[in-house]
Amino acid sequence: MEDDAPEFMEIHEIVIQKLGHVPIVKGDFHMLPKKVQKFLAKWVYTCKPRALYICDGSHAEAEEVTHKLIERGVLTKLKKYENCYLCRTDPADVARVESKTWIATDDKYETVPHVRQGVRGILGQWKHTKEMEEEVNSDLDGCMAGRTMYVIPFSMGPIGGPLSKIGVQLTDSNYVLLCMRIMTRVSADIWEVLGDNDFVRCVHSMGCPRPVQRKVVNHWPCNPDKIMIGHFPARREIVSFGSGYGGNSLLGKKCFALRIASVIARDEGWLAEHMLIMGLTNEKTGEEKFVCAAFPSACGKTNLAMIQPTIPGYKVRVVGDDIAWLRFDDKGVLRAINPENGFLGVLPGTNMKTNPNAMLSFQNISIFTNVAETADGGVFWEGMEDEIDKNIAITNWLGQPWKIGMPGNAAHPNSRFTCPASQCPIIHPKWEDPKGVPVSALIFGGRRPTGVPLVFESYSWQHGVMVGACVKSESTAAAEHTGKKIMHDPMAMRPFMGYNFGKYLQHWLDMEKPDRNMPKSFHVNWFRVDEHGKFLWPGFGDNVRVLDWVLRRCAGDESIAVKSPIGYLPKKGSIDLTGLGDIKWDELFSLPKHYWLDDMRESKLFLEDQVGTDFPQVIWETHAQEKRIEEQL
Template sequence: MSDNEEEPFMEVHEIVTQKLGHIPVAKGDFKKLPSKVQKWVIHSVNICQPRAIYICDGSKPEADEVTHKLLERGTLTKLTKYEECYLCRTDPSDVARVESKTWITTPEKYDTVPHVREGVKGILGQWMSPHDMKKEIDERFPGCMKGRTMYVIPFSMGPIGSPLSKIGVQLTDSNYVLLCMRIMTRVSPRVFEFMGDHDFVKCLHSVGCPRPVERKVINHWPCNPDNVIIAHFPEERKVKSYGSGYGGNSLLGKKCFALRIASVIARDEGWMAEHMLIMSVTDPNGKETFIAAAFPSACGKTNLAMIQPTLPGYKVQCVGDDIAWMRFNSKGQLRGINPENGFFGVAPGTNFKTNPNAMRSFQKNSIFTNVAETADGGYFWEGLEDEIDKNMSITTWLNQEWRIGKAGTAAHPNARFTCPASQCPIMHPKWEDPEGVPISALIFGGRRPTGVPLVLESFSWEHGVMIGACVKSESTAAAEHKGKKIMHDPMAMRPFMGYNFGKYLDHWLSLKKDGRQMPKIFHVNWFRVDEHGKFLWPGFGENIRVLDWIIQRCQGKDIAVKSPIGYLPKKGSIKMEGLKDPVNWDELFSLPKHYWLDDTHESTRFLEDQVGCDVPEVIMKLLKEQEESFKKM
């Protein structure tokens, strides 16, 4: 199938002859762009050689125009059951973040990656020298947009004008990316009003399919999977992505900017850019507490951020479900914002039982990628079997006929929904407050089937950093890893580190200063199972019971006992009334000695192997003390 359908053009009204080499500006006024943006666009045009430039404004008419063209082309299918919802099926070879092809480039290697043990393959970031990266870039980007339009997308990560926000400009030849960036970030020419002398993050993206297209285009989804590269240049505040049109590979405001580049900016400016949700919990007395929590992808961040509490009198509100930017203010209080404007959530497993608020969020104005379609114009994925007619005819993400009960799966395991955060029924009124919200607790967690208790509190800020450095979880469908195995994902940032992880831990440790109100640090594990593989904790809305305990600890309540790994809840201090099934407290909070000796040793070895001499001494000291505590048991 060819890929030479017409791009969505408005009437060409300007040609900037001298600067752009007769490239037509299909929409917008190039001369109104800030001069430094003009220079970068001109530089990129000369390399990528698009046939036209389209300066985006993020407006509804713009989105309608692009959507209409993508419907005509077949890239999008309208889901007629809902208001302004669309389905996209990608090329099956372009369905996930491609971590193996994601690189950081700095002049000094160990600015990017730690000193790993000799003979060990490092997993905390990938470095490529500027010389080698230039070669890779030069083999891909020249002429990569021939026959296509270059979309110029001005966007803000965080509320426009907030002192906690940052500005980016993405250049892309994918109009699907434009539609998704409009949901996930704040796309508006207003960002230029706040640019002034400040830097902006330069984001260049191409699907890598100049016309005439040589590779067969599948599902009207141009891509170049054999030549994918996602390159980050933190010192230049720049990202270049080639070959993939999917998710975090192409929506460069997300993981690339908001975590990898922003973590470097945060280090340089003294704040935190983290893979964390932000939520608030208001107790029956009206006391509100804001919490940030870091879990590896597909481990329930969105579910927790939008939890529907089962305990009477409690109210949860969402600030963000994936990324948190946090900074101490002049009063020493940690304030956080969600830099994103939308949700890019994993669809399979999401339903009205697991996450009713997410379901209500994407009933309109949403894009669904690699989900299945029902005969009546609705979406479907694994987890929705109880919510549709069992005899309903379904078309899978691979465009094959399917019914519930038939072999195989209907949706890709990493199928996604993309929807505006403003549509979430429990978004906090202050979710766009330019000053951010006050953070009282930080939570780490992961999928740990054995050994790890439901909840624990760190002894100190330093101990909490150690706990974060030792986060592990079953692997997920968000990346290209296959099968289930326990993987290290320190701070839930393993795929998203923008610089040397040892220096990142140093940065966390350095944040503790006199006069600052340091949040308490916790670890949770909803996923512990018994000997029969059954979950020991019901999870979902019942997790409010654990959050309640965490909040009480933030308020100084004496409801904890010391253990070798941190403070555990005193027996009976978590509210259990009203649970459908009894919970085995002793098993849920047991600390098997040999398990923890092995786990502590393995965590120590991981840090020695992967971070080496860059590990802060205090982290290794705390692990040694933990090991000695278990030996004495």
Template sequence: MRTASCVELTLLMLLEWRLRHGYQQKKSMIQSLMLGKVSKVFLGQWISEPEMEKEMNDRYPGCMAGRTMFVIPFSMGPIGGPISKIGVQLTDSNYVLLCMKIMTRVSPHLWETLGDNDFVKCVHSVGCPRPVKRKVMNHWPCNPERIMIAHRPEQREIMSYGSGYGGNSLLGKKCFALRIASVIARDEGWLAEHMLIMGLQNEKTGEEKFICAAFPSACGKTNLAMLEPSIPGYKVRVVGDDIAWLKFDREGTLRAINPEAGFFGVAPGTNFKTNPNAMKTFQKNSIFTNVAETADGGFFWEGMEDEVDKNMAITTWLNQKWHIGAPGKAAHPNSRFTAPASQCPIIHPDWEKPEGVPISAIIFGGRRPTGVPLVFETFSWEHGVMVGACVKSEATAAAEFKGKVIMHDPMAMRPFMGYNFGNYLQHWLNLNAKPHKVPKIFHVNWFRVDSEGSFLWPGFGDNIRVLDWVLRRCAGEQGIAEKSAIGYIPTKESFNLTNIDLKWDELFSLPKPYWLDDIRESRRFLEDQVGTDVPKTIWKEIEDQEKRIQAMTD
């Protein structure tokens, strides 16, 4: 992959237009947007500096005419913290202004701390100057035919044009906190990752451990971060539900902060059964995007059928009359809530601790309906990085893929990488050096199904049973795991199975043909997408795992 004199161009497939108008994007329009001048690869889109300058100069002049321009100084992370970074965003969207005030720490005092070049420069426009010459649907100005979201990682600059939704326009989120921050982290020796941060306190001993977990979008990060345990023994508190910045301290302990100040969560599927703490968090001071509205002024989305009167009149996200049981969807599958993290009833008291919280384990995972066991521990840091590089998941509404296809999402960072993925993997590998004390790495899969398509694992509050095993492994407890071809698997006797009936053998089975296909397909993916930039250590880990799988009995 090229890196020199290039700029990452993230083409988000006209998400804006689809979200607001139900428009089905056509491949030909994507190709025309790419202008035939963009390098099209799965892990990133790249365009030369001169071409990017030309495209931006064709868009930005006069783009905010007739609108109010807002200047937003914001901090990612606690203001003044050792891991925190500052940004300034220009925007002509009041929706962006309000969401940024929730999602980041906006303060006029930041002007007093800024130097000449020690902040990330962010410019955003909906690309719809007044007088408006196009029809604005649902009071949502945008310019879907000319959307362009670009990053200059080395210059710490973000440019967003034409979109007015989510991470396309809230530039402190994915654009800054992941794409640009990953480059800053590479240069400064830390990590910017698509991970939740949660604390688990043993109620008997009072000891607390923190974990980070990386899942693709809409795979349960928020639900896990705000988990309500189904069994006694642990108190769970959330530090962050989406992004983690991780840095080793002077003693070599890996610490993490949540650079955000709010939650930008997927609404459908969220209810008082799946995530009561999220429901309690956004009862005030919150913004809902592309959800349905009930006749009494409340909100509704798929998953709330048992919490709303069946006879309640509902207006869908497309402003159409609807009722529970009617055809179609009331809310967009990627509709969102934006809420202050401070309102979460289980927010950790140290969630804004400037130096962060110490991390004992890193967990990767995704939606894997077949073949992949509930949990396994990797053999080493290097093996864990390889497992993270090979993360796959069933596509979700937050991705540009349709249907139930298994997509690669390495490190759960596929849409969010700010530089060459091979170099990114090498950066991870380099961190395993003295005095760094790297945490253990695990992989989980809440979504395996049986032959009839039913989930083998109940998930939600019962995920505490998996985390209990993870923490006991981190503590060095012996006799609770057995070695397999892919990592250490729990013994049945070591798991807390109180009041739960499981098809244990099926949940933890490792079909040899499946795993041979999986490791070989992962090899092809890395060869195709990363090529000679894949670190030799990763190739060795893949080769070793393939040999172990080949040695398995059928």
């Protein structure tokens, strides 16, 4: 509906004239800021809920909602842990649905690049604002009939912080409310902080009004045939319909913190990125450095952010595991905040060996979605076989009896945990510092089984932007793609771009200024394999050995690197391999000429196809990497 519809009327007038009686079961509408009242009135008029519930983020509120969800069978209390719950979704609603995610603008090329004629663009999906509005109005008309509309005030970043942003989400899912309380800072204080500031408008519905027209599975009402996630960057608005899964419904996550925030960042001169933030302290000197790393989903960001170092002398602490907002301060230092309040991590493969700090983070106040349940009230997923009784009875994510050794998966490959970040044993004491932490290095990476070395350093900021633009990785279970194939995921932002990717790359280039201390940039690959398919690098806690080399390079150590056609490689012996046994250094860092020529030509063709005339040509002109490979390898 148009912005000037009944939003200027008092909500009770709308209720009387259009809807009948809509009780406010909690909260005081008249205490809300006027701009929030208008926003709420508009969507009450459209969605037609039976009641309103204005959230305050309190413990009592969480207890009330949790109790209701247990009663309805949506949540199962896990008796092995404290305040932990299991949720099983409808099996048709288990992944981020990129194919149904849209950015709406009047000008197509504000959203997507000028792709080559005949090429299907994959760097964002565009709809005209009016077409998107028509779809939204059609889908959401009466979508909350018979259900309660929850009004969730939340902050991305510390409440009131200079780098933080405010959102208000409307939803008809109290499961979403519980998860938003964990993943963002939900508080009645938001109304005071909002003041004259704007806020991001978030509307979510499971798309299943009463009386329901589709069979509800696992007490999980949804509408998988009509899923739609629409973004309106110009008015800072997100509308999601049909799905209750993770990022489709927790709109503070990818939708706000990346897609909409990237547009805000472009307009305000900062960066919103799909990156972890971690601190590494050299215990000999007491000096701490912070790095950010961008990997595609399910490529190990959480594992890296929470590693337990396998070499003495380093202490690691996590600031964030998924999203970083980065801004240069008045002294030219790049500073980063984690805008989230919790972790929403993929579980299969996580255990006390691969990521003990994650395992310890979700022993309390956590929600597990689509995992298996053990007979003693615990949880199970693939990767935990050595940590439970192999004969224990298990109920898989579909609610069926299961035991270790049986075919099929006990947990869905994209099963998730949601827990407060504050519970992580190695959470950084400054993880909520509103000023952010100073960043020394930016790291890109992905799953590259062949050809790509363990680590290399970019020649310059511009070269680093090119390296980021060329990120590729094996596909994962986080989205609806199936099978293993190498996919382009430039800057690890392919599914999360809020505007034209060529303009986004130019925005990155524009970050470099003479009065700024530009961080060094690197590319890592933990996943290279030998001819037998065996990993050449042990990974996990041993990745700190690579980070040690990265930090020494940031400190200016010229003696530990050699120049190569693709960037600076570690000099042989410059990475501590103590205790690792036979590491095939030459194979791990080899640069097969034909592989790299093919890879660079394919990457250049991809960018010419997908970004076309919007691609900043200075990147290719400044870094003729293909020519260097031809001449030097």
